[in-house]
Amino acid sequence: MNIYVLVKQVPATDKVKIDEATGTMKREEVEAVINPLDLYAIETALEIKEMYKGDIRITAISMGPLKAEEVLKEAIAMGCDEGILLSDKAFAGADTWATSYTIATLIKRLNHFSLIITGERATDGETGQVGPSLAGQLALPIVTYISKILEINEGYIILERETEEGTEVIKMSLPGVISVTKAIGEPRLPTLKGKIKARNTKIEVFDLERLNVAKEEVGLSGSLTRVVKIFYPKISRVGKKIRSKDPEEAANLIIEFLEERGIL
Amino acid sequence: MSGEVVILGEVRRGRIHPVTYELLAWGKGLSEKLKTKLSALILGYNLKGLEEVIHYGADKVYYFEHPRLDIFNPEVYAEVLTPFIEEMKPDIVLAGATTTGRTIMPYLAGKLKAGLTADCTSLDIEEDTGLLLQTRPAIGGNVLATIKTPNSKPQMATVRPRGRKPLEKDPKRGGEIEIIKPDINFNSRIEMLDFKPREEEVSLVDAEVVISGGKGLKDSRNISLLFEISKLLGSSAVGASRAVVDIGWIGYSHQIGLSGKTVNPKVYIAVGISGAIQHLAGMMNSESIIAINKDSEAPIFQVADLGIVGDALDILPILKKKLEERKR
Numbered sequence: 001m002n003i004y005v006l007v008k009q010v011p012a013t014d015k016v017k018i019d020e021a022t023g024t025m026k027r028e029e030v031e032a033v034i035n036p037l038d039l040y041a042i043e044t045a046l047e048i049k050e051m052y053k054g055d056i057r058i059t060a061i062s063m064g065p066l067k068a069e070e071v072l073k074e075a076i077a078m079g080c081d082e083g084i085l086l087s088d089k090a091f092a093g094a095d096t097w098a099t100s101y102t103i104a105t106l107i108k109r110l111n112h113f114s115l116i117i118t119g120e121r122a123t124d125g126e127t128g129q130v131g132p133s134l135a136g137q138l139a140l141p142i143v144t145y146i147s148k149i150l151e152i153n154e155g156y157i158i159l160e161r162e163t164e165e166g167t168e169v170i171k172m173s174l175p176g177v178i179s180v181t182k183a184i185g186e187p188r189l190p191t192l193k194g195k196i197k198a199r200n201t202k203i204e205v206f207d208l209e210r211l212n213v214a215k216e217e218v219g220l221s222g223s224l225t226r227v228v229k230i231f232y233p234k235i236s237r238v239g240k241k242i243r244s245k246d247p248e249e250a251a252n253l254i255i256e257f258l259e260e261r262g263i264l
Numbered sequence: 265m266s267g268e269v270v271i272l273g274e275v276r277r278g279r280i281h282p283v284t285y286e287l288l289a290w291g292k293g294l295s296e297k298l299k300t301k302l303s304a305l306i307l308g309y310n311l312k313g314l315e316e317v318i319h320y321g322a323d324k325v326y327y328f329e330h331p332r333l334d335i336f337n338p339e340v341y342a343e344v345l346t347p348f349i350e351e352m353k354p355d356i357v358l359a360g361a362t363t364t365g366r367t368i369m370p371y372l373a374g375k376l377k378a379g380l381t382a383d384c385t386s387l388d389i390e391e392d393t394g395l396l397l398q399t400r401p402a403i404g405g406n407v408l409a410t411i412k413t414p415n416s417k418p419q420m421a422t423v424r425p426r427g428r429k430p431l432e433k434d435p436k437r438g439g440e441i442e443i444i445k446p447d448i449n450f451n452s453r454i455e456m457l458d459f460k461p462r463e464e465e466v467s468l469v470d471a472e473v474v475i476s477g478g479k480g481l482k483d484s485r486n487i488s489l490l491f492e493i494s495k496l497l498g499s500s501a502v503g504a505s506r507a508v509v510d511i512g513w514i515g516y517s518h519q520i521g522l523s524g525k526t527v528n529p530k531v532y533i534a535v536g537i538s539g540a541i542q543h544l545a546g547m548m549n550s551e552s553i554i555a556i557n558k559d560s561e562a563p564i565f566q567v568a569d570l571g572i573v574g575d576a577l578d579i580l581p582i583l584k585k586k587l588e589e590r591k592r
Contacts, residue, residue, distance in 0.1 A: 096382075258497070
């Protein structure tokens, strides 16, 4: 069984610079890390590999500059088998549609697979749209907000999905796409053996030519949305600020405040 | 004449979810500017109260009724909605940024080849082009980005739930309800086997008071103080900053902020939370805010109605004691 895990390299800090002309992030100027929420996707794949009776090959897939190879190496160090990087200048500036389209094109070129796993969202764009959009484009079923894997075999997977109202138990036929949340469980750390393996594993790179896709359909030119303006949020609500030397007085102020608003 | 503005209503456990009425308020502002109709798409089975969708602002309701639409299944929803949207050719499609909306909208957008913007906090119409201007927080809420979909239709967006109040209900408002009974006879690859409702007494988004803790609580054990105080405050629930969820003091379901839940209770109490934009994005629309923090420069004070510069660990035990005394 083949599993693909989608991972993304994101800026490490919240202090990101924006290219005001294009409205896209200046990625080269900040330290880059693996999207923290993608670690849960990798963890899910590794847990499935442990619970499944049979061979599983896990391929981590990313799109980004060549430097994004680092996150694929990290995925391998955690236990993934191999990594594929979509990298080409032409892929840059992609919105979620163009990103999904590029990944979908790659996946159509690869071997038969059973499952695609994504994290809940990336911490930079914070859209969470690539997983479902990819499923839509590939005409695959999708289950989002997965908190637990209950069972998997060659034909289907049984999952728990967290919604606002509670927990759904869902059976999905394979192949399909799932996106997982933090609730799936703490991601394991890379092992020494894994790190050595990562160092010795060559990351496959697909550029525009190897992917065999039209330039107009990927990156910024293939995107359906455009960022037209970037600005900084204004915060305005200034109330009373007191310096409390006496916790008793502070507690009284809070109680008074709650009384005024009819809570107490 | 432009195409319509359409909202995708939400049905949860057999009832129309309030986010539907918020979406109508968002949609109305846009349809009035575009001088076009506002329609609501509702998928469900044996639903009641469809006229309320009109009363809250829809000009027309398309109600798709089928037993298999009783629960959310992205595949079944898409089977019904994709051809309908392709034929109707709306200008704009809006849905809530809920677990349902955040799943079905990108799934549909992938099928329709439509531009989609997630989690918008503001929507407007560009005057000369009539295009939808979609504004959303990005990069941990550090910036706001305005996004448009210049060359393709429909323009799709999800909006944060509780980001806007519904319009005033007008029971005299007229409108049309069209019932569509779709044929759904394919075998879905997704099947719900069971549902376990959440056991929390008061859900975070419904609570009148939310008391949230951050790193200023210093120790995971002090989270229990928040729960104890919360119990004394009636309709109250406990929230948390991303920082303390990440280090495992409390579960992800309590996380408030951009990558967690958005709340707007009567009173929000931020305890030991510095107030990164990431957190503010999830709570700054609260009706009133109390902040307790040792650092008088903490950004949380910029949104607080009552700001207390002091150590929460000194204040909370006394507050708890005083609340207990009142109960007796």
